[in-house]
């Protein structure tokens with residue numbers, strides 16, 4: 587399946603973080619604009635996983651929130667294309683978000699069965715209480731829990747099980763497109779793998795499309811079809827995941843790759859990520875990565891490199 591389901595064109599999100607007007611006028615401070623996402627373009631193909639990776643504060647969550655409509659872009663467009671579903675209906679995909687902290691996103695006072703049934707009732711996806719209950723049971727089994735878990739409360743479950751409940755609730759809406767914002771980063775490594783495997787299995791079985799956000803390249807390594815590396819609000823490298831992993835062209839991508847363990851090369855030297863991400867309010871001139879780049883030259887400090895295509899991958903580096 588190669589049809590485009592999401593089209594993002596030159597999307598930006600800027601926040602005005604100036605002091606309140608009066609105090610700004612008295613102290614003659616200029617306006618302070620934070621560029622959380624700057625001029626980002628990409629497409630997501632139906633049934634695939636598009637991953638966005640970058641350090642904390644690079645704008646991943648803001649982009650995810652724009653995709654689900656929780657944050658308006660200040661420029662550019664984000665468009666979901668109509669799709670034909672298995673039941674024959676035609677229309678925009680149903681989009682749901684899965685958050686990092688499954689406990690915070692589940693109402694602790696509700697039984698799990700009610701949490702999962704709520705969207706089914708709200709969207710009138712089942713004709714009566716009995717078939718809703720049946721569907722809840724099916725969903726619990728689909729995510730690897732048991733039907734009897736419906737009567738328990740969220741606190742009775744482990745972090746990994748709670749994330750399974752979040753996934754079941756998202757699927758209860760008959761979602762086609764899941765925006766997953768660091769869905770495993772609050773979990774132990776072994777549990778992370780179980781949740782990722784579940785997501786891969788569900789994608790295959792249900793034809794789901796994922797926009798997967800992570801700060802950790804190793805998390806997305808085995809599940810991404812396409813990958814974008816984000817730095818200070820911009821994509822610095824984007825393309826087919828295999829190509830980016832096997833031939834990273836941007837120095838920042840290489841740095842991110844250097845920080846993750848490689849089972850095939852266990853003795854490889856692993857360099858820790860050094861330096862701080864500059865402020866998105868006052869980004870450095872030229873390439874925003876230049877203060878941390880070992881290869882930075884005068885040109886990098888003066889001129890911002892545009893994204894250009896190199897072997898099927900777009901890269902913004904003067905020396906790629």
Ligand SMILES: Nc1ncnc2c1ncn2[C@@H]1O[C@H](COP(=O)(O)OP(=O)(O)OP(=O)(O)O)[C@@H](O)[C@H]1O
Nearest residue numbers: 601603620622641642643644645646647648649866
């Ligand atoms: N509503 C807001 N008002 C002002 N600034 C914001 C707002 N939301 C996000 N930001 C800023 O935008 C930048 C990008 O934040 P965002 O949360 O998108 O990054 P992130 O890559 O998801 O980081 P993290 O992984 O830590 O959540 C940060 O500097 C953040 O402080």
